[in-house]
Amino acid sequence: MNHILIVEDERSIAELLEIQLTKAGYVCTYVLDGEKAADCLEENNYDLVLLDIMLPKVDGYELMEYISTLNIPVIFITAKDAVKDRIKGLNMGADDYIVKPFDIGEVLARVQMVLRRYGKGQNELHFQDVTLHLSSRRVTKGGEEISLTPKEYDLLLVLVQNKDIVLYREELFEKVWETEYIGNSRTLDLHIQRLRRKLNLQEEIKTVFRIGYILEERET
Amino acid sequence: MNHILIVEDERSIAELLEIQLTKAGYVCTYVLDGEKAADCLEENNYDLVLLDIMLPKVDGYELMEYISTLNIPVIFITAKDAVKDRIKGLNMGADDYIVKPFDIGEVLARVQMVLRRYGKGQNELHFQDVTLHLSSRRVTKGGEEISLTPKEYDLLLVLVQNKDIVLYREELFEKVWETEYIGNSRTLDLHIQRLRRKLNLQEEIKTVFRIGYILEERET
DNA sequence: TAAGCTTGTTACAACTTAGATACAAGTAAA
């Protein structure tokens, strides 16, 4: 589980970020000024800092300089036309930036991306009552552990990561087996079958005839 | 339907991008140098430009400057450690950047994000009450799911992408079957017929005698 | 209008593909 520190002086925005990021499975702390941010950073370990550059008391850049010594990734937030800020920020080692007013989906995407880049990607993925514990490569369904083989796990991971998107057979082969697709092999089908059985996802893992497979919520 | 111009001097990369973005439902054009890019930009309207900064003939930055006067979003592509490039690029009004070597999934995400930000986002294609869900290859009509075979879907996609444009039989064959047109085959007609029935588009899919087919709004 | 194409329609056969089962090769642990 990843801890994110939100440094943002507008309370409403800070709360919005907190709520949405928490919903997305992160643990969040928010502070309204730079001093408190520095305190928090000293006392706790964070995986990522979301930093508004325009801050009272402490200059945002100073803070960023400090954070970069801690080797924690930073995504900073700037106003719409503050191009200079963006440049200065990137120059100082920030990992990404978000422009205000922002789309919350975009924030989530950027956060995920940066954490992934740092190898701190979320350590759980969910599909219905199935949970993939990424760091331990374990899978549970409704709390019960399901034992999957490595290939099965890899395949499931790709499916869950691409929920609601058709995965072409070639694509799956490339992603899971890291080889090209050999037309006449039954091995992909076999693994799909095994996943469907072990996790009872007969309906959810749909075959798209001649194309590939797709993971979707069951239709009622 | 979003048109993307890909400016990339390595043909293999340009083609990879083209194939993947087309698959994702975008219409793509790629050019291998800056001059051709400028030509294309003059003659057509694009919704997004993917621009490799390292280009022969015309400097990437010059090109970007030009594009920004057209109010078309730009995502530029830089080498791994070219931080200076990124900064310069952002300074010149680029909307995002992608670092080489890139993950194709990340490219798609960035493209979607930028297009969404510009109010051009699209994961769906519409014709009247028919919707093609591109990422899942599903089709609904008035909310009801219609089950199409792969060929039927491919054909429909081409028709919808080329709404109001006559598609020659040869053209359709090339695009859907990826083979040359064999004059005496009834197979195209058959698939057209099947689409007309399944989607109730008797009027809308018009035959252009001796030429091909065209998808048009029904005349009242 | 009639001749000569072109396209629509139906039925059906050929072909492809995916699911299932059994089993063998390969691998890692005991």
Add this chain to the structure above:
DNA sequence: TTTACTTGTATCTAAGTTGTAACAAGCTTA
């Protein structure tokens, strides 16, 4: 080495898809 386990192949079956044949209907031009 034995054992347990994973992974892929071979094969059969069931199901879905796609194209051809044959004929009907429609369009165009003389």
